[in-house]
Amino acid sequence: MLKSNQAPELAEARQQGYVNISEAAQATGVSAKMIRHYEAIGLTPPARRTLADYRVYSESDLHRLRFIRRARNLGFPIKQIQVLLDLWNNQERASADVKQLALARAHELAERIAEMQAMQRALEDLAQRCYGDGRPDCPILDDLSGEQH
Amino acid sequence: MLKSNQAPELAEARQQGYVNISEAAQATGVSAKMIRHYEAIGLTPPARRTLADYRVYSESDLHRLRFIRRARNLGFPIKQIQVLLDLWNNQERASADVKQLALARAHELAERIAEMQAMQRALEDLAQRCYGDGRPDCPILDDLSGEQH
DNA sequence: CTTACGGTTACCATATTGGCAAGGTCAAGC
């Protein structure tokens, strides 16, 4: 009567410590939508299924999802998270590889931050020179028009 | 023999001071691809065409494209550029409207910058605590795993 | 006339996330 080997029913899977996708989402902070998406693009291995094709997740699956969420919070794109997951699973990894990824990411962030700070400064400079009242004169639009000042 | 009123041939349009799309791209720094795209989404009015359906651009068309490029360089999204273009064309605009857009954009940028700086700091902290040699121990992966330190 | 270049439209792709629709499943209450 027990069919625990391949595709259990949901209640049975739960007894074995599995959770369904919405519980996994709540437990990891990754939306159900994204959990399915990560599986579809191969970032995570195909989830185990019940007889009714419901996805169920073990504690180690949840662990991996939390890993992904934290990496996303650090701004890593999916491709790099793929590499990080490989390194995470690889006992013979060299920490140098991981450090290099982290520093490369930090460097990219620094460059983007510098660009955005330049934009922000330019906008605030322009806004400061703009009266901001009912008059139509506007140094901001003048600057966008390419007028010399 | 002259058919300059509606749809001239390319040579004729050129004599009237029009340029074709690749010249417009070079003159404004907006790629031909993007010029067509901006037209398709209604950011710019439909370009004038020659008999053979080639787009041709007047100096004021180029002026508008340069305006768009500068606004993009300041990080304005297309939707806001639409508003900026309207204000630019509107003689009765109030500079307050433009200033508000610029400051709102500056504010968004500041928020994104703060987030990214937090990521960057976190990454550099982690990298600094990582030996970065051949050993597998790696505080970066430990942190992503959620281990307490 | 041929050739090379460049224009045209219409797709596809990126990366990430949200939303919706149609249909099947689970659990609880009657």
Added chain:
DNA sequence: GCTTGACCTTGCCAATATGGTAACCGTAAG
């Protein structure tokens, strides 16, 4: 046992802005 509501499934569409490709036709120069 049946109904009901919540939840699962897949698949498709949406957004951001930009790049690429393919098939077809126009233009300019030899």
